[in-house]
Amino acid sequence: MYRSLFARDMFAEMDRLQREMQQAFDLSPSIRGFGRGGFPALNVGSTPEAIHIYAFAPGIEPSKLEIHLDRGLLTIAGERPSSLPEQAAGTVHIDERFAGTFRRVITLAEDADPDAVDAKYTDGVVHITVQRRASAQPRRITVQ
Known part of the structure; x- marks a missing residue:
């Protein structure tokens, strides 16, 4: 997946952030563990x-x-x-x-x-x- 270092389209960036947040909280219904992530x-x-x-x-x-x-x-x-x-050495x-x-x-x-x-x-x-x-x-x- 291609990702620009700097957001050009604010709506696309918000959509990406929403998908990542959803994936972070998306738990598998099984008690055997997480399905993803x-x-x-x-x-x-x-x-x-x-x-x-x-x-x-x-x-x-x-x-x-x-x-x-x-x-x-x-x-x-x-x-x-x-x-x-270290943060002092540069920007990540x-x-x-x-x-x-x-x-x-x-x-x-x-x-x-x-x-x-x-x-x-x-x-x-x-x-x-x-x-x-x-x-x-x-x-x-x-x-x-």
Whole structure:
């Protein structure tokens, strides 16, 4: 999307601001998390054996991330430092990179095992694997 540094059409600029404000407050109706927006961006999927969460958090040291699982709620929190120069050095015209503290909360399925959680950080992506309880695993029952 092309965006001018200086607004030429006041009505177009107001329309853009209104859309951005609407997106900021537009929440997903699901209790499993935000549908769009938020930091870090998430991909959540599952297999019969585990739940996989991918949190895209480039520029954050793994030691600065806090991941908690409590009563079926997975919380990913931390702080992303700003990479902008000091204000005295110049004027910033566009700042689209998120900086500051963040917190994302995801409701996990009831069969998630809180004792079998693994988190790995590779190339700015945190891959969290939550195993499902063995009692919830699909199994074949032989007929006698």
